[in-house]
Amino acid sequence: MAIVELKNVTYKYPLTDTPVLKNINAQVNEGEFVAVIGPNGAGKSTLCYTVAGFVPHFFKGEITGAVEVAGSESSKSNLHEWVLNVGLAFQNPFNQISGAKYTVFEEIAFGLENIGVPREEMIQRVNDAMKLTGISELADRSPYSLSGGQQQRVALTSILVMRPKVLVLDEPTSQMDPIGTREVFGVIRALAEKGMTVILAEHKVEWIANFADRVVALHEGEIIADGKPSDVLTSDLLAEKGFGLSRYTSVARKAKAMGMWQKERLPVTLDEAVEGFTLTLPSPKGRGE
Amino acid sequence: MNIEISNLHFAYPTGVQALRGISLTIESGEQVAIVGQNGAGKTTLVKHLNGLLQPTSGTVQIGDWNTKEHSVAKMARRVGYVFQNPDDQLFSKNVGIEVAFGPRNLGMNAEQVQRQVNEALAMTELSDKTETNPYDLSATWRKMVALASVIAMDTDIVIFDEPTTGQDAANIARIANVIKVLRERGKTVITITHDIDFCGENFARVIAMSQGRILLDGKANDVLGQEDVLATTYVDPPQLTRLGKRLGFKETVRNEEEFLAGLKK
Numbered sequence: 001m002a003i004v005e006l007k008n009v010t011y012k013y014p015l016t017d018t019p020v021l022k023n024i025n026a027q028v029n030e031g032e033f034v035a036v037i038g039p040n041g042a043g044k045s046t047l048c049y050t051v052a053g054f055v056p057h058f059f060k061g062e063i064t065g066a067v068e069v070a071g072s073e074s075s076k077s078n079l080h081e082w083v084l085n086v087g088l089a090f091q092n093p094f095n096q097i098s099g100a101k102y103t104v105f106e107e108i109a110f111g112l113e114n115i116g117v118p119r120e121e122m123i124q125r126v127n128d129a130m131k132l133t134g135i136s137e138l139a140d141r142s143p144y145s146l147s148g149g150q151q152q153r154v155a156l157t158s159i160l161v162m163r164p165k166v167l168v169l170d171e172p173t174s175q176m177d178p179i180g181t182r183e184v185f186g187v188i189r190a191l192a193e194k195g196m197t198v199i200l201a202e203h204k205v206e207w208i209a210n211f212a213d214r215v216v217a218l219h220e221g222e223i224i225a226d227g228k229p230s231d232v233l234t235s236d237l238l239a240e241k242g243f244g245l246s247r248y249t250s251v252a253r254k255a256k257a258m259g260m261w262q263k264e265r266l267p268v269t270l271d272e273a274v275e276g277f278t279l280t281l282p283s284p285k286g287r288g289e
Numbered sequence: 290m291n292i293e294i295s296n297l298h299f300a301y302p303t304g305v306q307a308l309r310g311i312s313l314t315i316e317s318g319e320q321v322a323i324v325g326q327n328g329a330g331k332t333t334l335v336k337h338l339n340g341l342l343q344p345t346s347g348t349v350q351i352g353d354w355n356t357k358e359h360s361v362a363k364m365a366r367r368v369g370y371v372f373q374n375p376d377d378q379l380f381s382k383n384v385g386i387e388v389a390f391g392p393r394n395l396g397m398n399a400e401q402v403q404r405q406v407n408e409a410l411a412m413t414e415l416s417d418k419t420e421t422n423p424y425d426l427s428a429t430w431r432k433m434v435a436l437a438s439v440i441a442m443d444t445d446i447v448i449f450d451e452p453t454t455g456q457d458a459a460n461i462a463r464i465a466n467v468i469k470v471l472r473e474r475g476k477t478v479i480t481i482t483h484d485i486d487f488c489g490e491n492f493a494r495v496i497a498m499s500q501g502r503i504l505l506d507g508k509a510n511d512v513l514g515q516e517d518v519l520a521t522t523y524v525d526p527p528q529l530t531r532l533g534k535r536l537g538f539k540e541t542v543r544n545e546e547e548f549l550a551g552l553k554k
Contacts (some may be wrong), residue, residue: 040429040457091455149327174455177327177483178415179523202455206528244458247486247528260552270528274535280552281536 003197004028004051004166009065011046011055021048022221024065028166028199033192035208035229036201038218038241044201045091047218049171051199053079063129070165084115087164090173093151096158097143104146105139107131115162123201129161131206134189147173153184166197173204185211205246209233209268217243234266247274255280290352290367290477292338292447297347299333303461307333309346317445318475322488322509325498326523331481332373334498336446338479339368351538352445366395369444373451375428375435384426384434385409385419390440407460409441412464412470429460436467447471449480465491473514487542489513489527497522513540 006140009024020043028034036044045251049055052144055061067074105126109183112122130136137154138146138251144152156172169188173181192198192211209214215232217225219241225232232238234249237239244265248267255261260280267273292315300307307330315321323331330506336342337349340356351367368393372378381387385406392405398496404502410416413433417428423434432452441449449468453461461484470490482488488495488509495512496507499522505512513519513526516534525531533542 041427050433068295090525159317171455177523178485179326179527203455242459244461247545248532251529251548254545255549256554261313270531270535273532276550277532277536 001030002027003070004199005066005068005070005143006050007066008062009050009067011050011064011133012062013046013059018223021050024050024223026144026216026223028197030197031192031195031197032214033189033212034200034216035212035231036199036216036218037203037205037208038243039244041220042218043221044218045170046089046221048168048199050202051076052086053077053082053164054088055089067128075188075192079190080251082160083111083164085164086166086168087162088168089152089156089159089160089172091174093148093155093175095150096155102142103136103140104143105152107154108161111158111162114220118219121285125161125163129157132160132190133157134183149173149180152176153180155182156187160191167191169200169202171200171201171203173202179189181207203244205233205244206269207244219243230265230268230272233268291315291350292446292477293348293350294334294337295350295355297334297336297337298345299330299342300345307335307501308510311501311503313496313503313506315477315479318472318477319494320472320478320492321480321496322492322523323479323486324483324488324496324519324524325504328497328500328524330501331498333452333501335450335479335481338364338446338448339366339370341370347353365442365444367444368446368448369439370448371435371439371450373450373454375431376536378435378438379423379431381418381548383527384415384437384472387423387434388415388437388441391438393507395442405441405443408451409437412440412467413437429456430477431459432456434462440467440471442477446477446479449478450480451481451483453482453484456495461487485513485524486527486529489530495523509543510541510547513543543548 006024006026008019010019011021012019036047038044050067055076085274095229098110101110108126111120133153133156136155152172152175173184189211212229215229216223217238218231225235252261261276262279263276267276294313294436297308297311300306325331343357357518365379388406388409389402392402410508413436415437416431423431468478492509495502495509495511497519505518506520513530516526527543529548530541530543533548533551542548542551
């Protein structure tokens with residue numbers, strides 16, 4: 001069942017002439033994990049803001065079409081109601097951290113305070129959420145004394161603690177090292193497996209290939225591909241449009257042109273690449289080793 | 290202009306030992322990538338190269354200058370530093386003025402300044418944006434302005450801290466091209482990066498750091514092939530290096546060209 005539905009959505013920021021989103025039609029089913037890819041400027045963040053209600057409620061501008069989440073329509077709702085359904089973690093955690101709190105613990109409790117959650121429950125939920133994202137040891141630090149990667153985790157935790165129906169993440173690991181990235185994607189995957197609906201804007205294609213149920217490709221404000229990761233991430237159209245794809249896909253595409261990739265479908269992951277290229281290589285014994 | 294670092298130790302005022310005995314020579318014109326987990330000491334190390342940080346013990350020598358004996362302002366003639374976050378370094382009302390600030394500050398005459406600015410803008414594909422306020426540009430292009438403003442200073446040594454963070458494929462290709470042009474001009478380029486594929490494709494020498502020490506230092510293929518050692522500082526080898534290994538290639542490969550050559554063998 002669709003929990004998020006975008007019907008013919010077109011949007012322009014205030015004082016601009018060109019729409020950033022053009023005729024977007026998409027549905028996300030309950031429990032689905034959808035990745036949104038595209039070059040910078042393609043409209044990924046704007047799409048995240050739109051699902052999360054910041055467009056148009058906060059950014060204003062001109063929107064046509066309809067955005068529905070769990071049966072209510074964005075233009076007919078208030079942002080403070082809307083955020084109970086949809087949680088958004090911003091790309092830049094600086095833009096999200098309230099600046100009103102001295103500790104990470106209080107920062108994460110901020111949203112719960114605003115909706116009047118009882119104190120005992122609030123403490124419990126904050127502790128649980130921090131444990132989930134592995135930041136319990138940061139509880140007493142100032143949000144501003146943290147590294148970019150740590151701040152991103154605080155921003156993510158402060159959304160998770162609200163238990164939204166839909167989680168929207170705008171490049172949640174852009175400032176993290178590989179280990180941080182791995183841990184955060186592990187958390188997101190665990191949430192998705194528990195049935196959370198996740199919309200993730202992301203450049204890191206190898207993670208998407210392994211985790212997402214579906215990939216939506218945005219280019220200049222339009223959806224140009226929407227389907228299974230293995231189809232979308234290997235499509236020639238995306239390669240032509242300059243999308244960042246996995247090295248396995250790019251090298252196999254070149255190898256195919258040289259007659260050294262025999263399978264119909266190009267690989268996205270390491271395992272698929274190993275499987276496909278093994279067909280090209282002579283058997284290890286035949287290589288004279 | 291060689292960089293000579295000998296037995297460098299550094300402790301932050303909090304007592305954290307960030308560098309624990311680094312000795313290193315980087316020769317003029319080398320292209321070096323520094324990799325390793327957050328907290329390994331990468332940024333602390335490069336901040337010693339232009340005197341932003343001073344050794345607790347040991348020495349850092351840039352050509353014939355010991356960084357202890359010269360101001361950061363003077364070190365800026367030899368070492369350019371592009372910060373990870375462009376917003377930490379941009380402040381002018383338009384791109385042209387921003388990029389001219391560095392060379393003008395170094396005392397170049399108007400003609401030299403103009404030449405440096407034009408070249409740096411051409412290299413970063415910003416020539417049509419000289420009149421634009423940097424903060425009206427997207428984060429992608431602000432990154433290029435930050436690159437241009439340092440390149441325009443024409444220093445022998447250029448440092449990039451995480452140049453590809455948050456960049457898309459098209460801009461990563463532009464940044465790779467900037468590094469290539471700098472190499473052709475004989476500049477020394479030192480880059481901190483978590484983007485290991487970018488590292489494999491653009492750098493001949495790789496240094497892996499862990500807990501304030503150098504773990505590995507050598508030719509990119511030799512370093513990137515050591516999967517087990519790299520794992521201790523949470524670095525995975527590049528995708529194509531891993532693929533080559535899984536396919537049983539005898540030699541370590543680190544880019545498409547080497548991989549395709551390996552496939553033909």
